[in-house]
Amino acid sequence: MAASAPIFAPIGAPLYRYPKREQDTLQAWDAGDEYLLQYIQEQQLDISEEVWLLNDSFGALACALDKQTAKLRHIHDSHVSQLGTAYNREQSQSTQADFAFWDCLEPWQGTPSLVLMKLPKSQRLLTWQLMKLSQILPKDATLICAGKVKEIHSSTLALFEKHFGPTHTSLAQKKSRLIFSHNAKTQQQLPAPIRWSVPDYDFEMQNHANVFANTKLDIAAHLMLQHIPKDPSLKTIVDLGCGNGILSLQAARLNPQAQIIAVDESPMAVASAHLNADENLGPAHQVEARVNDCLSGFAPQSVDLVLCNPPFHQQNAITDHIAWQMFCDARHVLANEGKLIVIGNRHLGYHIKLKRLFGQVNTLASNGKFVILQASKRPQAKGN
Template sequence: MKPELTLHGRSLRLQRYPVRNRETLQAWDAADEYLINQVEAMKEAKQPALTPERPIVILNDGFGALACWFAAQANVVSSGDSYIARKASEANLADNNLSAVTFTDCLAPLPENPQLVLIKLPKNNRLLIWQLAQLCAALPDDCTVIAAAKAKDIHTSTLKLFEKHLGPTSTSLAVKKARLIFCKPDKTLATAMPDIQRWDVPEYNLTLTNHANVFSGESLDIGARLLLEHIPQDPKLKTIIDLGCGNGVIGLHAARLNPEARITCVDESYMAVASCRENADLNLTNRNQLTAKVDNCLESMINEDADLVLCNPPFHQQNTITDHIAWQMFCDAKRCLRRHGRLIVIGNRHLGYDGKLKRLFAKVHPIAQNNKFVVYQAEK
């Protein structure tokens, strides 16, 4: 796959993160190109006339294409919920010798007096509503707001969310199957930020807090429910990792079953990690038993330190369906496990995780299954 984005006489070398051999996916899409082309056309017409004094805010920049393009034009603030997107942006900025960009997560306040906001639509409407509410409270009247996505992902309901939470909205024609949304901020629509979801799991005596972008943030998903039934209770377990932790429900139950174990919950979503930390404080007697951190799988974890890794892998990255994240999770789990350490992983039956696991682990066998999911145990 070509790594060069070339537009308006400029070329950027852009790569996804982590960099993989024989990568088949680009680090940008037609929506990124449409946003860039639109802003460049508006600049030529001097509307808006971008100035270096006021920030440009970019939301949900997938791999840094937008941050790289606008880094030299103004003070760019890139906000999103993905640690991997941030790492990709940082790497691409460095590879292209571009100016530094300020990175924040979705829970941080937006900068004052931005002149331009560019949004890549998130998959999750709860996150979109959160971000629109943030914008409505923060934006001056003269700020230009443009969002972009694949045309098939922009629905009438999407436009109504913009109208309800930010201001008058219109849309563009489709170009290369991408479409733009234009919105004029209306401060009279500003309201309090949306309530954080909180619900109980009575059979495990847990109360779970869920920020806007947490996977299955409105109820306990059926995969996690099956995995909860098969978390071991063993005094020999001293170090347990919940990999791809979401709101932390798996790590919390593991902590209660194994009160002497040290639990580390890891996710690439800042909102997931914040939710997990809040849930540990809310549900555990010893709050210090659990650590929650953002990471790219287990990239920053030391080798051969864990006795048990629990994992419910995603099979998509942003809007792309892929199995490379699960593969990286399995490889990282093997590296971080001690000899005879175990990985317990749940997956949809059709994903065939047993084939991947058998390439890495000495012993692999199913320990539970139903008509949709299989729980595998793999031993190093």
Template sequence: MTTPWGELALARFPEDPRDRLRAWDASDEYLLRHLAAEEVPLSGTVVVVGDRWGALVTALARHAPLQITDSYLTQEATRANLARSGVAPGTVSLRTTQDPPPERIDVLLVRVPKSLALLEDQLLRLAPAVHEGTVVVGTGMVKEIHTSTLDLFERILGPTRTSLAEKKARLILCSPDPSRRRPVNPWPYRYTLPADVGAVSGRTVVNHAGVFCADRLDIGTRFFLAHLPRTGGAGRVVDLGCGNGVVGTAVAVADPAAELLFVDESFQAVASAEATYEANGAPGHAEFRVGDGLAGVASGSVDLVLNNPPFHSHQATTDATAWRMFTGARRALRPGGELWVIGNRHLGYHLKLRRLFGNSALVASDPKFVVLRAVKR
């Protein structure tokens, strides 16, 4: 990536030489050009929110920025990119969306997330640290910035305007007004499940901002809940890509003997899963882990993996995450262990499972979704 201060070699995480997706986009470049052209004073506490792969904090490392992200993969990419650029460890502070916000912010740079709810939550959490002299600049691709995006900046921080578009990217320029009366943060959000979803019927779901389908049960998960396997003391069960944890919680409620592991790369998701599990007084033992799929889980140590893999990486459509989840599941499963997957029919997951496991059985289907089972031989 070419920046006003030189070129940077950047990569996503995990690194894959076959991956053609870059670790930055035109909105990152636009923001950096703006900071240099306007000679924005990058002093005091510089906070970067939503940096996708660490491109922004790597470019601004000389100013000792603080990065706030919901993504474990982003943190790992950031560490690797900083090291690749020769930045000394500790120069850039890495925090998650679940960590306490800084007490004072002098420069706030926001890479607009896909989730409007996550943006709302983060702006509300950070607003008390913003003062009248804080420089606030948001950035995103034109298709990511809507009237509702600008309204959030305006309502929470102060008067807001946008720049002209460059290379399909746009900036959000906000003048903080500390006297502005801010709304109460509605996150995390709680709702009650309907009465027809098996073991968790009528139970509570807790969603932190940014978790998929945060205000209701999505139709894919509803279908999966209706066709979960009867574990019957299956031993160790993994809710892989757990989101709000409702699938793993359903297993724990139905089978108190099961040992649950909830895994997601989103800090917001794992916090939601733990809150959902605790809100329902689920029996048995559960572990909650933020990480890269099943990396770090011992080979042959798992009896059952339940998975609803994402097929987007930010704005890009890709099956790379699903493939890594499937390969990780095969390694972690014991012989005879099973991977159960729900996905949209058109994604063709049965072909990937047959290639990897040598088998794939259709458990259930409707016009939109399929539930598949693969057994490790």
């Protein structure tokens, strides 16, 4: 049965979260998207030339504005957001505007008549984006940002004031609010990646703005580092959802004969993993970092070991479908007798999902909060 989705009124067509799933109960837009579009229409803002969209998760704004503007630029630190936006634009036939995807680290060039933002989850990413916009946009240019009322605090508005310019908010509507900020052209230099040490493993780490655990080693990674195997038979190891790449570093040190592939959907995470491999392993290291949607594009039975610390949210929505996709992809790419090692919160019940996929699941370690599980791929019986 085909997946169903409610109609997104501004384009008169359904929009889907990515990847598209049957009977998905989560919308691909929110009240903040609707509020932004309503405000543009009511104020008759000029959107005919060039519009920049920051953090437009699944392309709701891009699809709605496509036929009204000549040029659209979609800026996000998410490969999945790009894939979802591309899918929804194609499905809704939103292909009129000159359209381009930019990630946060590449140059942003142009003269937008309007810049719209969805409030990101990370305050560090928000600060980074505000500082970059302040450098590029002309003085007094207006930035309009939408967010949930519960996520807009006085500290949030202080970031706009400090890193962009004078700021005020709209009234609340459907539990969302708009933030209006006017560029004061502060000309602050973009901050370098944050540096921190892991003395137990002699690692010096660097994190770009949107990378998880950005100032110290998180407790799940600390536990996982202790259970990365050293095995001379391993030829290819994948660090799935690599973040800053610290698991890749340890896997590379323990297994110098193996190719290490660090995979994440965040360009900032992948750039951090590149930096950390270069600094900690030297120029001849065997770590390759890739921006990718889980393990799409990997050849079947091409990997010996997958290390995974899966997220349990997509944007601001709590969901387990990303972990399920990671586990399914891992089973597809693992060679027979290959292993998937996963860490997760005990209450998430990953052992149930892994047992359904792999059959054999062992507990490698656990504490009061986390459990590390190992699933082994067995050859399928003929006819299955």
